[in-house]
Amino acid sequence: MNLQQRLRKYLIMGSQNCQRDPVVILEEAIAGGITAFQFREKGPNALETEEKLELGLKLRQLCRKHHVMFIVNDDSVLVEPLEADGIHVGQNDVDVEQLRSTFPEKIIGLSVSSEAEVRKSAIDVVDYLGAGPVFGTSTKIDAKAPVGTEWITKVRAMYPNMPLVGIGGITAQNSRSVLEAGADGVSVISAVTQADDVSRVVERL
Numbered sequence: 001m002n003l004q005q006r007l008r009k010y011l012i013m014g015s016q017n018c019q020r021d022p023v024v025i026l027e028e029a030i031a032g033g034i035t036a037f038q039f040r041e042k043g044p045n046a047l048e049t050e051e052k053l054e055l056g057l058k059l060r061q062l063c064r065k066h067h068v069m070f071i072v073n074d075d076s077v078l079v080e081p082l083e084a085d086g087i088h089v090g091q092n093d094v095d096v097e098q099l100r101s102t103f104p105e106k107i108i109g110l111s112v113s114s115e116a117e118v119r120k121s122a123i124d125v126v127d128y129l130g131a132g133p134v135f136g137t138s139t140k141i142d143a144k145a146p147v148g149t150e151w152i153t154k155v156r157a158m159y160p161n162m163p164l165v166g167i168g169g170i171t172a173q174n175s176r177s178v179l180e181a182g183a184d185g186v187s188v189i190s191a192v193t194q195a196d197d198v199s200r201v202v203e204r205l
Protein backbone atom coordinates (compact mmCIF):
# COMPACT_ATOMS: atom_id res chain seq x y z
CA MET A 1 0.00 0.00 0.00
CA ASN A 2 1.38 3.44 -0.86
CA LEU A 3 0.83 6.48 1.37
CA GLN A 4 -2.22 7.64 -0.59
CA GLN A 5 -3.88 4.27 0.00
CA ARG A 6 -2.86 4.17 3.65
CA LEU A 7 -4.54 7.56 4.22
CA ARG A 8 -7.91 6.38 2.91
CA LYS A 9 -9.67 5.93 6.27
CA TYR A 10 -7.73 7.82 8.89
CA LEU A 11 -9.04 7.65 12.46
CA ILE A 12 -7.80 10.34 14.86
CA MET A 13 -8.46 9.79 18.55
CA GLY A 14 -7.44 10.37 22.14
CA SER A 15 -9.08 9.23 25.37
CA GLN A 16 -10.82 12.63 25.61
CA ASN A 17 -12.87 11.70 22.51
CA CYS A 18 -14.11 8.42 23.97
CA GLN A 19 -16.99 7.46 26.21
CA ARG A 20 -15.73 3.87 26.17
CA ASP A 21 -12.28 2.28 26.44
CA PRO A 22 -10.16 3.77 23.61
CA VAL A 23 -8.47 0.39 23.12
CA VAL A 24 -11.86 -1.22 22.41
CA ILE A 25 -12.90 1.61 20.09
CA LEU A 26 -9.64 1.27 18.16
CA GLU A 27 -10.13 -2.51 17.92
CA GLU A 28 -13.63 -1.97 16.49
CA ALA A 29 -12.37 0.68 14.06
CA ILE A 30 -9.61 -1.64 12.87
CA ALA A 31 -12.20 -4.38 12.35
CA GLY A 32 -14.18 -1.88 10.24
CA GLY A 33 -11.16 -1.19 8.05
CA ILE A 34 -9.26 1.94 9.11
CA THR A 35 -5.97 2.26 7.26
CA ALA A 36 -4.28 4.86 9.50
CA PHE A 37 -4.50 6.03 13.09
CA GLN A 38 -3.38 9.27 14.75
CA PHE A 39 -2.85 9.32 18.51
CA ARG A 40 -4.15 12.80 19.45
CA GLU A 41 -4.28 13.04 23.22
CA LYS A 42 -5.11 16.71 23.50
CA GLY A 43 -7.54 19.24 25.00
CA PRO A 44 -9.84 19.10 28.03
CA ASN A 45 -9.55 15.81 29.99
CA ALA A 46 -6.62 14.54 27.93
CA LEU A 47 -4.08 12.32 29.65
CA GLU A 48 -0.58 13.62 30.28
CA THR A 49 2.97 12.32 30.83
CA GLU A 50 3.11 8.64 31.96
CA GLU A 51 -0.60 7.98 31.43
CA LYS A 52 -0.43 9.42 27.93
CA LEU A 53 2.59 7.27 27.11
CA GLU A 54 0.93 4.19 28.58
CA LEU A 55 -2.21 4.59 26.45
CA GLY A 56 -0.11 5.47 23.40
CA LEU A 57 1.85 2.23 23.79
CA LYS A 58 -1.35 0.15 23.93
CA LEU A 59 -2.81 1.81 20.84
CA ARG A 60 0.52 1.58 19.03
CA GLN A 61 0.75 -2.15 19.74
CA LEU A 62 -2.74 -2.69 18.34
CA CYS A 63 -1.89 -0.79 15.15
CA ARG A 64 1.33 -2.75 14.71
CA LYS A 65 -0.51 -6.06 15.10
CA HIS A 66 -2.98 -5.11 12.36
CA HIS A 67 -0.54 -3.26 10.07
CA VAL A 68 -2.31 0.08 10.53
CA MET A 69 -0.11 3.17 10.08
CA PHE A 70 0.47 4.91 13.45
CA ILE A 71 0.99 8.68 13.57
CA VAL A 72 1.52 10.87 16.65
CA ASN A 73 -0.14 14.28 16.84
CA ASP A 74 2.01 17.32 17.75
CA ASP A 75 4.27 15.66 20.32
CA SER A 76 7.69 15.00 18.76
CA VAL A 77 8.98 13.65 22.08
CA LEU A 78 6.64 10.64 21.72
CA VAL A 79 7.72 9.66 18.20
CA GLU A 80 10.64 7.44 19.27
CA PRO A 81 9.16 5.89 22.46
CA LEU A 82 6.00 4.95 20.54
CA GLU A 83 7.99 3.88 17.47
CA ALA A 84 5.51 5.94 15.46
CA ASP A 85 5.50 5.78 11.68
CA GLY A 86 5.28 9.55 11.68
CA ILE A 87 3.98 12.78 13.15
CA HIS A 88 1.23 15.24 12.22
CA VAL A 89 1.68 18.95 12.96
CA GLY A 90 -0.18 22.16 12.28
CA GLN A 91 0.84 25.70 11.51
CA ASN A 92 1.52 26.58 15.16
CA ASP A 93 3.41 23.40 16.05
CA VAL A 94 7.05 22.34 15.61
CA ASP A 95 8.47 23.62 12.34
CA VAL A 96 8.35 20.94 9.63
CA GLU A 97 11.90 21.61 8.38
CA GLN A 98 13.18 21.08 11.91
CA LEU A 99 11.08 17.90 12.15
CA ARG A 100 12.44 16.64 8.85
CA SER A 101 16.02 17.02 10.04
CA THR A 102 15.19 15.25 13.33
CA PHE A 103 13.21 12.47 11.62
CA PRO A 104 14.59 11.99 8.10
CA GLU A 105 12.77 8.67 7.64
CA LYS A 106 9.42 9.38 9.33
CA ILE A 107 6.15 10.36 7.67
CA ILE A 108 5.37 14.03 8.31
CA GLY A 109 1.85 15.42 7.88
CA LEU A 110 1.01 19.12 7.89
CA SER A 111 -2.34 20.92 8.26
CA VAL A 112 -3.25 23.60 5.74
CA SER A 113 -6.36 25.76 5.92
CA SER A 114 -5.68 28.58 3.47
CA GLU A 115 -3.52 29.71 0.56
CA ALA A 116 -1.56 31.98 2.94
CA GLU A 117 -0.70 28.96 5.09
CA VAL A 118 0.38 27.00 2.02
CA ARG A 119 2.61 29.89 0.89
CA LYS A 120 4.44 30.09 4.22
CA SER A 121 4.87 26.31 4.61
CA ALA A 122 7.76 24.12 3.50
CA ILE A 123 5.45 21.78 1.61
CA ASP A 124 8.42 20.10 -0.10
CA VAL A 125 9.60 18.50 3.17
CA VAL A 126 6.27 16.96 4.18
CA ASP A 127 4.73 13.66 3.05
CA TYR A 128 1.04 14.49 3.19
CA LEU A 129 -1.37 17.37 3.84
CA GLY A 130 -4.42 17.54 6.10
CA ALA A 131 -6.85 20.10 4.66
CA GLY A 132 -9.70 21.60 6.65
CA PRO A 133 -11.79 21.95 8.61
CA VAL A 134 -13.89 20.98 5.64
CA PHE A 135 -17.16 21.14 7.59
CA GLY A 136 -18.12 22.56 10.99
CA THR A 137 -16.70 20.70 13.97
CA SER A 138 -17.09 20.96 17.71
CA THR A 139 -14.31 18.47 18.43
CA LYS A 140 -11.45 20.96 18.20
CA ILE A 141 -12.01 24.03 20.38
CA ASP A 142 -9.67 26.27 18.40
CA ALA A 143 -10.70 25.03 14.95
CA LYS A 144 -10.66 27.55 12.13
CA ALA A 145 -13.81 28.39 10.14
CA PRO A 146 -14.99 25.63 7.76
CA VAL A 147 -13.39 25.88 4.34
CA GLY A 148 -15.67 23.51 2.41
CA THR A 149 -14.79 20.86 -0.15
CA GLU A 150 -13.68 23.74 -2.43
CA TRP A 151 -10.48 23.90 -0.38
CA ILE A 152 -9.77 20.24 -1.09
CA THR A 153 -10.21 20.90 -4.81
CA LYS A 154 -7.84 23.89 -4.61
CA VAL A 155 -5.11 22.00 -2.74
CA ARG A 156 -5.41 19.13 -5.21
CA ALA A 157 -5.01 21.56 -8.10
CA MET A 158 -1.90 23.08 -6.47
CA TYR A 159 -0.38 19.67 -5.62
CA PRO A 160 -1.66 17.04 -8.05
CA ASN A 161 0.49 14.25 -6.59
CA MET A 162 0.60 15.10 -2.89
CA PRO A 163 -1.11 12.65 -0.54
CA LEU A 164 -4.07 14.62 0.82
CA VAL A 165 -6.75 14.05 3.46
CA GLY A 166 -9.74 16.13 4.45
CA ILE A 167 -10.54 16.77 8.11
CA GLY A 168 -13.32 18.38 10.14
CA GLY A 169 -16.95 17.37 10.46
CA ILE A 170 -16.56 14.39 8.15
CA THR A 171 -19.18 11.65 8.49
CA ALA A 172 -20.30 8.54 6.62
CA GLN A 173 -22.91 10.79 4.94
CA ASN A 174 -20.55 13.45 3.57
CA SER A 175 -17.25 11.55 3.13
CA ARG A 176 -17.92 10.86 -0.55
CA SER A 177 -17.99 14.60 -1.31
CA VAL A 178 -14.53 14.99 0.26
CA LEU A 179 -13.10 12.17 -1.86
CA GLU A 180 -14.84 13.46 -5.00
CA ALA A 181 -13.30 16.90 -4.40
CA GLY A 182 -9.86 15.31 -4.71
CA ALA A 183 -8.82 13.94 -1.31
CA ASP A 184 -7.12 10.57 -1.08
CA GLY A 185 -8.75 9.95 2.26
CA VAL A 186 -10.87 11.18 5.13
CA SER A 187 -9.70 11.81 8.68
CA VAL A 188 -12.39 11.51 11.28
CA ILE A 189 -12.73 11.85 15.04
CA SER A 190 -16.27 12.14 16.43
CA ALA A 191 -18.23 10.34 13.71
CA VAL A 192 -16.28 7.22 14.60
CA THR A 193 -15.49 7.61 18.32
CA GLN A 194 -19.09 8.54 19.20
CA ALA A 195 -20.75 5.94 16.97
CA ASP A 196 -22.99 3.23 18.41
CA ASP A 197 -21.57 0.86 15.82
CA VAL A 198 -17.97 1.93 15.23
CA SER A 199 -17.00 -0.71 12.69
CA ARG A 200 -20.15 -0.10 10.62
CA VAL A 201 -19.44 3.64 10.42
CA VAL A 202 -15.84 2.97 9.35
CA GLU A 203 -17.09 0.56 6.68
CA ARG A 204 -19.44 3.23 5.33
CA LEU A 205 -16.84 6.02 5.17
Ligand SMILES: Cc1ncc(COP(=O)(O)OP(=O)(O)O)c(N)n1
Nearest residue numbers: 074088089090091111130131167187
Ligand atom coordinates in the same frame (compact mmCIF):
# COMPACT_ATOMS: atom_id res chain seq x y z
C1 LIG B 1 -4.83 14.62 9.34
C2 LIG B 1 -4.88 15.82 10.19
N1 LIG B 1 -5.14 17.02 9.62
C3 LIG B 1 -5.21 18.12 10.37
C4 LIG B 1 -5.00 18.06 11.74
C5 LIG B 1 -5.04 19.29 12.61
O1 LIG B 1 -3.74 19.60 13.09
P1 LIG B 1 -3.49 20.97 13.91
O2 LIG B 1 -3.95 22.08 13.05
O3 LIG B 1 -2.11 20.99 14.39
O4 LIG B 1 -4.48 20.82 15.14
P2 LIG B 1 -4.41 19.76 16.34
O5 LIG B 1 -4.88 18.44 15.83
O6 LIG B 1 -2.99 19.67 16.79
O7 LIG B 1 -5.30 20.31 17.39
C6 LIG B 1 -4.72 16.80 12.29
N2 LIG B 1 -4.50 16.63 13.61
N3 LIG B 1 -4.65 15.70 11.50
Ligand SMILES: Cc1ncsc1CCOP(=O)(O)O
Nearest residue numbers: 133137139168169188189190
Ligand atom coordinates in the same frame (compact mmCIF):
# COMPACT_ATOMS: atom_id res chain seq x y z
C1 LIG C 1 -8.18 17.99 14.68
C2 LIG C 1 -8.98 18.82 13.76
N1 LIG C 1 -8.38 19.69 12.91
C3 LIG C 1 -9.23 20.37 12.15
S1 LIG C 1 -10.82 19.96 12.48
C4 LIG C 1 -10.34 18.84 13.66
C5 LIG C 1 -11.32 18.04 14.43
C6 LIG C 1 -11.98 16.97 13.63
O1 LIG C 1 -12.88 16.26 14.44
P1 LIG C 1 -14.30 15.77 13.88
O2 LIG C 1 -14.02 14.68 12.91
O3 LIG C 1 -14.99 15.24 15.12
O4 LIG C 1 -14.99 16.95 13.31
Ligand SMILES: [Mg+2]
Nearest residue numbers: 074089090093
Ligand atom coordinates in the same frame (compact mmCIF):
# COMPACT_ATOMS: atom_id res chain seq x y z
MG1 LIG D 1 -1.21 20.34 16.03
